[in-house]
Amino acid sequence: MEHSEAIEIDKLAEGYVLGELLPEQRDAFEQHFFDCAECAADVREAAIVLDSMRSVLRAAPKVITFPSRATAWWARIATAAAIVSMSFLAWQNFAPRPAARIAVAENANPIELSAVRSETQPGVSLAANAPSIQRVMIPATPSASYRVTVRRGDRVVTTGSVTAEQAKDPVSLILPALPAGEYTLAVEADGGKSIGTLPLHVH
């Protein structure tokens, strides 16, 4: 790839660091920028910005909330309906206990969360592509805050934090619509100590 060709291709450096180039173009561009200081600097700068974005975004985790601003209109209506019905179910079925547990919107019986699985946790079944609210009672610990994470395998799907003050009462975790699959909701105290986990079966 010649330099004139490289600079003609729109946002080539960005495409490269984002891993969006086809293998042939990627290899040709690498062969070029290894010898071209100008293009190498462009790639490096794009990578610096990308790395900094990741660092900055991870330092300020997203609070779990719904609906997001980008949510489709149908999802907003579904959320409103879900909140109304879940609020009714929660009012009917929720009874506070000292141990952490999750009151499941679609399941009238609350499920206790346990950091040590002495028995198989059946988890919670949720509808795919629909928001949900999970109520959690976090047991009192010296932790100043708690991190709530929803993972799919090793990948973090969404995350948020709960302060110690908020954790004094049952916390409603508003989860975004999730595609079908197996997830794990985990609550960790400061220092990464597990408070409890719960499988989420999204169908």
Added chain:
Amino acid sequence: MRSSLPLVNYVTLVELFTFDDEYVRRLAAGDRVTQEHFVRYFQDILLLKLRQRLRTMQAIEDVRQEVFLRVFTALRSEKGIRERVKLGAFVNGVCNNVLFEWYRAEHRAEPLDDSIDIQDPATLPDENLATQETNAAVREILDEIPRKDADILRARFLEEREKEDVCRQFGVGSDYLRVLLHRAKERFRDKYRSRKGASRRKG
């Protein structure tokens, strides 16, 4: 500049050196300044390439060290390298060879073609090019961009969702992330240069 090789600020890079015969001669002769510049210049470029091929920092570091070892060995051999003005292309070629051998040693049969996994930029190995300064500049940029764009970046690089999934949810084209990164890079150049200018004036 040829006789003295300046430390290059890659964020505001303007080419101040050339990999010409004199540079290669000094490198082959073991000139310390030239050698330090060479390693400093190519270690980041190799990082940019290798993190698209390898998943751990240990693997990246192993391959990178081997590349430098082979390049220096070749330069200091009687034959030297064939086309001295293509030093960068030579380094890239050596890197490709080392990668191929690494894959074979790791019992992976992928040749250097389109069957090699490109690392998802949302889940890159931990070493990155971000610094406190660059993070501060990018934090300002993220505060200034439209909220929808910030949500897209968060969904992709914090929540590590698939690009197609994010584009579908937010109703943007598949090249929109490239556009966002390009805009951020342009703003970053302005901010980072103005910060550098301010710090130089204070100093």
